[in-house]
C-alpha cells in the first residue's frame with residue numbers, strides 16, 4: 316500500500332470544516348437559481364425566512380411540518396445549497412441513517428453531535444474542546 320507523502324492534517328487543518336467549505340459555490344448558486352422559482356409559496360416563505368435568519372445571524376429555530384411527500388426534504392436540500400453557496404456551514408442531520416441519506420451531506424444526529432445511545436437526564440454530547448467537531452460547531 317502506498318503511504319501518504321504529505322501531512323494532510325497540516326495542509327487541510329480541520330478536515331470537517333474543510334469539507335464544509337469545499338462545495339462548488341458557483342454550481343450551488345446555479346442550482347438555487349434554477350430550483351428556487353419552482354418552490355411553492357409555502358416552501359418559498361420558509362426558504363426566505365431561514366436564509367434571512369442566517370444572514371441576520373438571528374439563530375432562530377424553525378419546525379417544518381407537512382404530510383408526507385409535500386416537499387420538506389426537497390426544501391431542506393435547497394436551503395442547504397443556499398447556505399453552502401454563501402460559503403457558510405450547514406450540518407444536515409436526521410435521526411435515522413436511512414433518512415440521513417436523503418439529505419445532501421447528511422449525517423445521523425448521533426454521529427454529528429456525538430449523542431450517546433443511552434440518553435439519561437444528565438447526558439451530554441461527547442464532544443471535547445480539542446475535537447474537530449468542537450471547532451466545526
Ligand SMILES: Nc1ncnc2c1ncn2[C@@H]1O[C@H](COP(=O)(O)OP(=O)(O)OP(=O)(O)O)[C@@H](O)[C@H]1O
Nearest residue numbers: 353354355358381382383384385386387388389390
Ligand atoms: N418545489 C418542488 N419542485 C419540484 N419537485 C418537488 C418540489 N417539492 C417537492 N418536490 C418533489 O416531490 C417529491 C416529494 O418531496 P419530498 O421527498 O421532499 O417530500 P417530504 O415532505 O420530505 O416527504 P416525506 O415526509 O415522505 O419524507 C420529491 O420527488 C421532490 O423532489
